[in-house]
Amino acid sequence: MNKTEVAEYLGCSTKSVERYAKAGKLSVKYVQGKGVFNREEVEALKQELEMPVHRSLVVSPSPETRLSLSVADEEMELFATCAIAFLENQKNQALYRKMVITLVEAVEMSGLTRKTLTDAARNGELKAIREGRRWKFRPLDLVDFVDSLFDGNRKIKTHEN
Numbered sequence: 001m002n003k004t005e006v007a008e009y010l011g012c013s014t015k016s017v018e019r020y021a022k023a024g025k026l027s028v029k030y031v032q033g034k035g036v037f038n039r040e041e042v043e044a045l046k047q048e049l050e051m052p053v054h055r056s057l058v059v060s061p062s063p064e065t066r067l068s069l070s071v072a073d074e075e076m077e078l079f080a081t082c083a084i085a086f087l088e089n090q091k092n093q094a095l096y097r098k099m100v101i102t103l104v105e106a107v108e109m110s111g112l113t114r115k116t117l118t119d120a121a122r123n124g125e126l127k128a129i130r131e132g133r134r135w136k137f138r139p140l141d142l143v144d145f146v147d148s149l150f151d152g153n154r155k156i157k158t159h160e161n
Helices: 005-011 013-022 039-050 069-099 105-111 114-123 139-151
Strands: 028-029 033-039 128-131 136-139
Touching: 005 013, 005 033, 005 039, 013 033, 033 039, 039 069, 105 136, 105 139, 114 136, 136 139
Parallel strands: none
Antiparallel strands: 028 033, 128 136
């Protein structure tokens, strides 16, 4: 069978026959410069093409089942808030498990400013060590320092201020 005969038999264009051959669904043998297709392969491809294609049924929701946008937005906002809280909790748990934390991590953990923490470390109010120009803190010492701030009447700047 030549390309035109195959196209007529399959009920498609000659371009489609070329695509099937390129995709390996049909093999072509060239005899005297003309492409010849195997009849059994063409018949098998026709059977494959005639098989029904199963597509999922798309059902439009009824007005009763459709959520209003405000409810959907509220649910998305609640989900986002919960996800952020979960990630923050995971991050904080990881910080507490560390034996030594950096100044940046101490600021995140305590909510205090860099200046408050470094001043407290220099004054001896907060136990800390310096490695070169970097401050290192133990999470337990940081917790004790923050607790001591609430015991006294010391005015401090928080990270949010």
